[in-house]
Ligand code: B12
């Protein structure tokens with residue numbers, strides 16, 4: 001039996017390359033490949049960097065679907081189905097909006113695969129394919145199969161993605177993860193993670209986990225084992241972990257140089273609106289940030305604008321906040337009303353969605369606001385995100401933060417990463433805005 005994997009692209013502007021910072025190794029595909037029976041023949045088309053052979057002789061086309069890639073995924077699916085191929089879809093968008101996704105494929109996988117992928121392939125063999133396979137949140141593999149994209153590795157950023165856990169026990173209203181995992185958290189076996197890390201080519205790791213401290217004894221055991229590998233790593237954390245200084249120090253000793261923190265907003269009304277006010281209750285936010293920096297860990301600080309109390313003043317205050325803390329790098333994104341989330345439902349009920357299925361809208365581009373904000377207009381919100389991002393990534397700001405970065409760590413590798421990322425982001429501010437989402441890439445490819 002032969003299986004073809006597809007990772008659909010978001011889109012790209014004519015005459016421009018795919019956004020460099022989005023070109024990470026596609027871990028989802030490596031995990032799906034690990035779930036196939038050994039004797040299964042497999043191939044993979046990464047739509048971000050190469051053309052798709054729609055004439056390929058295959059028994060099943062497996063497409064992973066995120067909200068931003070849904071339109072493109074449906075187009076690809078149509079090409080294969082027209083040629084009589086069976087198309088299966090799964091992933092975040094498929095799990096959160098199964099009704100829509102089902103209309104565009106022969107079968108859908110809801111949630112994590114578990115044993116269901118093998119069963120599904122058996123059903124294809126026997127001609128008994130069902131329309132829907134429903135899994136549950138689980139860890140379904142021991143080691144991801146990177147051989148599926150080994151030949152393309154040069155095109156990806158030199159970072160190894162290794163999953164440590166799935167889900168998050170918080171319940172932020174805009175978040176797809178909280179919904180997908182029903183605010184639960186599960187983690188892999190420490191030994192499996194370490195074995196996989198040993199097998200990876202790049203020794204700079206992004207540990208994929210949205211809630212690594214949900215189970216502290218697991219996190220402690222993991223960091224003690226990672227320490228022995230002498231590697232450098234980063235992950236996403238919530239600010240509450242800074243309350244545990246011993247854990248922070250262990251992270252640093254084990255090679256953690258940067259953490260991504262979703263602050264989202266520094267306005268308590270907004271935090272309340274998104275059900276993330278627990279971060280405001282933690283105590284002195286500034287002190288916790290300083291503690292992380294003092295331990296020698298840099299911060300990628302992520303903010304979201306467009307909540308009800310956001311005005312231009314919120315941007316100014318946030319910019320001051322980022323300057324004060326001299327963050328390694330930041331994200332100033334506008335709120336996204338992802339389908340299936342409570343935020344989506346609230347905005348829909350309040351009649352504030354400009355269009356219900358914005359991800360499928362004709363002409364929809366990256367950076368377009370899909371809802372009516374309360375305190376500024378949609379156009380203003382879009383322009384403010386651009387303006388303040390530009391401000392943060394000015395060369396003067398990069399230089400001043402670069403000096404701070406050097407004071408915080410003398411590791412050349414990290415300083416090099418600092419300059420690389422900040423200069424890349426400087427040039428990407430305008431490149432991101434206006435990327436046509438789901439545009440027929442065949443015409444503009446590569
Ligand atoms: C790493 C990562 C990135 C990387 C690289 C992404 C990539 N595609 O290679 C970077 C940093 C570049 C990135 C960028 C963005 N990301 Co991102 N990213 C992630 C992250 C942290 C991990 C993804 C991963 O590898 N997971 C591990 C794999 C194994 O899990 P999985 O994909 O869920 O797959 C399992 C199941 O879902 C299922 N499955 C999945 N697909 C399929 C297909 C079939 C056929 C079957 C049967 C099963 C199946 O089986 C798998 C095994 O059980 C996730 C959050 C998370 N924890 O998952 C966000 C996440 C996917 N990203 C998200 C977003 C929004 C973005 C951006 C739009 C952010 C932005 N504003 O710029 C961009 C878009 C980039 C793009 N698509 O090209 C959202 C997507 C939400 C949604 N509803 O679609 C997520 C969920 C984060 C969030 N907080 O909501 N991202």
Ligand code: SF4
Pocket residue numbers: 168169170171172175176177178210211238262
């Ligand atoms: S803490 Fe992060 S991953 Fe968890 S629900 Fe909130 S936004 Fe989502």
